Amino acid sequence: MFAYRHAFHAGNHADVLKHLVLVHLLQHLNQKEKGYRVIDTHAGTGGYSLRSVEANKKLEWVDGIGRLWERQDLPKGVAAYLDQVEVFNGPGVLKQVPGSPSLIRQLLRPQDELHAFEMQPQDMRSLEKLMADDKRVKVHLSDGFNGLKPLLPPPTRRGLVLMDPPYxxxxxxxxxLGSVREILTRFPDAVVAVWIPQVQLVEAQQLPQRLRNAVQGVVKKGWLDAQLTVAPAQGGGFGLMGSHMFVANPPHTLGTLLAEELPWLASAMAQFPGAKGQLLAG
Structure with a gap:
C-alpha cells in the first residue's frame, strides 16, 4: 500500500512535475480557437494551505515549490507554471498551492470545460465551493475511472484527461492502465496525462513500461515519459523518490520544453547526489 493524502504533500516535487506538465498541455490547447474538454479523474479539494497542520508536518513543499519560488533563473516554462501559482495566491506571496482543478480553471477559456471527479464527500464539497458559479466547471461526487465513458469523445474532438490517483x-x-486503453479506444486523439509515483513497489515500477506498450501503435502522436528523481530510497520500501508524468499524444512542443526543464528541476530540488531528470519518448 502507498498512502498519499495530498494535504500532507501539496507543493512537493511530485506536485511541481505534475502541474508543470499540466500547464504546458493547457497552454498548447489554448493555441487553437476550438473549445476542449478536460477531465480530472482525482481532483481533490482544488487548493491546499501551506500553513496547515498537514502541510507543516513534513514540510515537503519546502523542498518542492519552496526551492523555486524566489529564484530568478527559472526556465521559461517553469516560470509560466509559477505564474499560475501566483495567480492563485495573489502577487508576491506563497501561502497556498493550487490543486489541478484550480490550475485548469485558471487557464480555461469561455468555450472550454472541466469535469472534476472526487470521491471523498468533504473534499468534493470544498471543491464545489471553490468552483461555485463557474458554468465551465462540473464537479462530480464519483469515481473518476468510472466517469470517463459518458464524457468521451467530446463534441469538439479536443480533450485532455488527467489521471493522478492516490495509489x-x-x-x-x-x-x-485499463482506463488509458478505454480512453484511447473511444477517443484516439485524446491527450492523456498520467502521474505515477516512484516508489519501491513492483506495480509502480512496471506501470510506465506497461503504458508505453499499451499506447504503442494506437496513438497518432506517440508518448512521452517525464521522469524526475530527487530523493533517495528509504529503508523498508517507504518514501517517494520522485515521479513520472506519462503523456499520450503529447503536443509537438512538449518534448523540447521538458528536455530542458527536467535536468534543471532535478538540480534545483535535489535531496541527494543521485537526483536526475530525464525524458523518454516513443
Missing amino acids: EIKTDYTRV
Whole structure:
C-alpha cells in the first residue's frame, strides 16, 4: 500500500512535475480557437494551505515549490507554471498551492470545460465551493475511472484527461492502465496525462513500461515519459523518490520544453547526489 493524502504533500516535487506538465498541455490547447474538454479523474479539494497542520508536518513543499519560488533563473516554462501559482495566491506571496482543478480553471477559456471527479464527500464539497458559479466547471461526487465513458469523445474532438490517483491500493495501477486503453479506444486523439509515483513497489515500477506498450501503435502522436528523481530510497520500501508524468499524444512542443526543464528541476530540488531528470519518448 502507498498512502498519499495530498494535504500532507501539496507543493512537493511530485506536485511541481505534475502541474508543470499540466500547464504546458493547457497552454498548447489554448493555441487553437476550438473549445476542449478536460477531465480530472482525482481532483481533490482544488487548493491546499501551506500553513496547515498537514502541510507543516513534513514540510515537503519546502523542498518542492519552496526551492523555486524566489529564484530568478527559472526556465521559461517553469516560470509560466509559477505564474499560475501566483495567480492563485495573489502577487508576491506563497501561502497556498493550487490543486489541478484550480490550475485548469485558471487557464480555461469561455468555450472550454472541466469535469472534476472526487470521491471523498468533504473534499468534493470544498471543491464545489471553490468552483461555485463557474458554468465551465462540473464537479462530480464519483469515481473518476468510472466517469470517463459518458464524457468521451467530446463534441469538439479536443480533450485532455488527467489521471493522478492516490495509489493507496494496488488496484489503482491496473485501473489506470485499463482506463488509458478505454480512453484511447473511444477517443484516439485524446491527450492523456498520467502521474505515477516512484516508489519501491513492483506495480509502480512496471506501470510506465506497461503504458508505453499499451499506447504503442494506437496513438497518432506517440508518448512521452517525464521522469524526475530527487530523493533517495528509504529503508523498508517507504518514501517517494520522485515521479513520472506519462503523456499520450503529447503536443509537438512538449518534448523540447521538458528536455530542458527536467535536468534543471532535478538540480534545483535535489535531496541527494543521485537526483536526475530525464525524458523518454516513443
